[in-house]
Amino acid sequence: MREIKRIGVFTSGGDAPGMNAALRAVVRSACHRKVLVSGIYRGYEGMIDGEISDLSPRDVGNIIHRGGTILKTARSARFMTAEGRKIAFEQLKQKHIDALVAIGGDGTFAGAQLLYQEHGLPVIGLPGTIDNDLYGTNYSIGFDTAINTAIDAVDKIRDTADAHNRLFLIEVMGRHSGFIALHTAIASGASAMIIPERELDFEWLVADLQGTIDRKKLFGLVIVAEGNPLGSAEDLARRLQDRIREYEVKVTVIGHIQRGGSPTAADRILASRLGHEAVEALLAGSCDCMAGLLSDTIALTPFGQAIGKRNLPDPELIELATILGL
Numbered sequence: 001m002r003e004i005k006r007i008g009v010f011t012s013g014g015d016a017p018g019m020n021a022a023l024r025a026v027v028r029s030a031c032h033r034k035v036l037v038s039g040i041y042r043g044y045e046g047m048i049d050g051e052i053s054d055l056s057p058r059d060v061g062n063i064i065h066r067g068g069t070i071l072k073t074a075r076s077a078r079f080m081t082a083e084g085r086k087i088a089f090e091q092l093k094q095k096h097i098d099a100l101v102a103i104g105g106d107g108t109f110a111g112a113q114l115l116y117q118e119h120g121l122p123v124i125g126l127p128g129t130i131d132n133d134l135y136g137t138n139y140s141i142g143f144d145t146a147i148n149t150a151i152d153a154v155d156k157i158r159d160t161a162d163a164h165n166r167l168f169l170i171e172v173m174g175r176h177s178g179f180i181a182l183h184t185a186i187a188s189g190a191s192a193m194i195i196p197e198r199e200l201d202f203e204w205l206v207a208d209l210q211g212t213i214d215r216k217k218l219f220g221l222v223i224v225a226e227g228n229p230l231g232s233a234e235d236l237a238r239r240l241q242d243r244i245r246e247y248e249v250k251v252t253v254i255g256h257i258q259r260g261g262s263p264t265a266a267d268r269i270l271a272s273r274l275g276h277e278a279v280e281a282l283l284a285g286s287c288d289c290m291a292g293l294l295s296d297t298i299a300l301t302p303f304g305q306a307i308g309k310r311n312l313p314d315p316e317l318i319e320l321a322t323i324l325g326l
């Protein structure tokens with residue numbers, strides 16, 4: 001096993017609140033172990049272009065509370081080619097980087113796995129995505145902040161929905177995953193939710209909402225996960241308005257507001273624990289895996305599984321959201 005004297009760290013893919021806290025933990029934990037750290041800017045794009053500089057513990061001061069990522073981020077098409085990865089590896093070699101910590105989602109880990117397989121560079125991944133869809137961790141960095149942002153928005157929409165007796169379809173992020181929608185629906189007391197992980201047809205939704213009208217509910221909140229098979233909140237609203245006359249149907253797409261903001265305590269603590277673990281795991285000889293949290297215990301999951309499998313919402317929580325939305 002080669003001695004690790006310098007670790008490179010980068011953030012990649014969609015940013016998530018808590019990435020800065022993770023970066024801080026990596027830099028300071030490495031310093032504690034007398035290992036140097038280089039920050040790689042703009043994810044794999046900056047790796048290819050050699051945008052790399054030293055990071056000291058002072059460089060990561062005053063960032064634990066900040067959303068976004070001070071290292072910036074990008075989605076890189078060039079890194080998807082073997083040629084791009086070779087250039088990136090040469091850049092890392094030139095800067096004497098012996099190992100990497102990759103903070104991001106499944107695309108980030110797929111790239112990290114290739115870097116390890118093709119060039120033997122040890123990499124540990126940290127789950128940084130608001131979507132919470134990575135297998136091998138109960139929670140990913142940024143998810144808690146994103147749902148709190150969504151809940152805050154739904155609470156506000158609730159006030160106006162109540163005042164006007166309206167039905168609101170509120171679209172939340174999550175690409176192919178319903179975690180944000182499910183947790184937002186439970187915590188905001190929504191009438192219904194539409195998520196990719198639960199089969200649901202349009203007629204069921206109409207009947208369900210008709211039921212709430214029959215039960216004299218004066219307004220409705222439906223949380224719609226983007227990427228659900230029934231269509232966007234806009235499309236659904238148009239179709240619903242044709243069928244449901246009792247409510248005026250309105251749409252709010254919360255969008256990228258969910259990606260920003262100061263991380264919650266839960267995200268800061270998760271990011272700090274996992275950032276520290278990434279350094280310890282690399283120094284202990286682990287690599288090609290993601291550090292996550294399972295039942296409040298840190299666990300390493302091979303990249304192959306973290307990418308190949310999907311984190312799925314607990315069916316009991318789906319049932320709970322349905323029962324309580326009555």
Ligand code: F6P
Nearest residue numbers: 014105129130131173174175259
């Ligand atoms: O993966 C995080 C995420 O915010 C998804 O929920 C969303 O579908 C996507 O990123 C949006 O990506 P972009 O910011 O590139 O439009």
